[in-house]
Amino acid sequence: MQPSTDSEKGQSFLEYALMIVLIAIVVLAILLIMGDDIRVFVIGLWDKVLSLISGQ
Numbered sequence: 001m002q003p004s005t006d007s008e009k010g011q012s013f014l015e016y017a018l019m020i021v022l023i024a025i026v027v028l029a030i031l032l033i034m035g036d037d038i039r040v041f042v043i044g045l046w047d048k049v050l051s052l053i054s055g056q
Contacts, residue, residue, distance in 0.1 A: 031038070
């Protein structure tokens with residue numbers, strides 16, 4: 001097994017960076033498409049949690 005060279009380390013870093021960018025693009029697209037639905041769901045969930053905590 002040969003020790004990794006600087007170019008292999010750079011390639012590995014670039015691959016990780018590209019995967020993170022791809023994941024960020026996918027998450028952004030999902031938020032743009034379903035943003036209002038997610039917001040309504042979270043607000044409804046938060047209201048239920050608050051009502052359970054306050055005992056109403």
